[in-house]
Amino acid sequence: MRASEKAYQALHQDIVQWRLSPGTVLGEVELSERLGVSRTPVREALSRLTAEGLTTAKGGRGVVVTDVSLETVRELYELRETLEAKAAALAAERGDSGSFAQLQRDFAAAGLSLAAGSSTEEYYRLSGNLDAALDKSCGNPFLVNSLKNIRPLLARARRMAQEHPERLQATAAEHSAICAAIAAGKPQVAAAATTIHLNNSLQHILDSKPNNQKGPGQ
Template identity: 80%
Template sequence: MRASEKAYQNLHEDIVAWRLLPGTVLAEVELSERLGVSRTPVREALSRLTAEGLTTAKGGRGVVVTEVSLETVRELYELRETLEAKAAALAAERGHGEVFSELQKRFELAHENLASGKSIEEYYRLSGDLDAALDEHCGNPFLVSTLKNLRPLLARARRMAQEHPRRLEATAAEHASICAAVAAGNPHLAAATTTVHLSNSLQHILDSNPPQTEEDQN
């Protein structure tokens, strides 16, 4: 693996997982020492992260991890709803029912596993499999490219919400409904179930991050 790719992957993962918090200054010298690479690969990695919106160049401070406001989250979800609802509808129209029938079964099993306290990480991997299936079967490379660019920002936004077991169970059921609609070849239902899921997900993030009052700030 190239040094710049190594630096990029490490920093990308740390930012998305909130190990590097919004506003953190990313100094090239310190990162070079921590990652075990020279400053040039670090500089290349930071340039990629800035292009993706995960970092921002700040005059006088160098590069910092981008802040995530609730308004930004709302805007991201407005775009996400448009893109993902369309991707689900296109996948339903273009007919790969067996793929999504299998995913539906896996989400139904995941719902049962989450209810019994089993692996959350396994569920997240399954969600990634659904993303990959929609990317593959929606048949629109421009839509897929835009979604892939958006996902790191969405992953950061999701980390703002607390992992309530009941919400994860509900999410698994919502994903199963999306898969069922796509498998049935019903584009309108596929779009509608996707919209419901994303609306619920956004509301969960907002509920987990209530606006601060003047009293909270003092």
């Protein structure tokens, strides 16, 4: 793995997981020492992160981790609803019904596992499998690229909210309904189920951060 890719992946994960909170100054010298690479790969990594909107160049302060306001979250979800509802509808028309039927069963089982206290990281990996299936099945590379561009920002937004077990179980049921509609070849139902899920997810974030607080542990 190239040094710049190593630096990018490490910083990307730290930002998305809120280990680097909004406003954190990312100094090249410190990062090169911490990551065990020279300053040039760090500079390249920071450039990529800035292009993705995860970091921002601040005059006199260098590069800092971008803030996530509730207004930004609302705007992201407006775009996400447009993209994901269409992707779900297209997947219902073009995708492999068997794959989504299996995902529907997986999400149903995940809901039971979450109720029993299983790892939330396992659930997020399953959600990633759904993203990959939608990307593969929607048949529109421009739509896929748009979704991939906003997913790191959405991952940060999602982690602004506290992980309530009840909400995660409800999310599993909502994802299961989306997959069931796609597997049944019902594009309008799939789009509607996606819209319901995203509206519920956004409301959960807004309810969890009524005073525009920072992310987990902040």
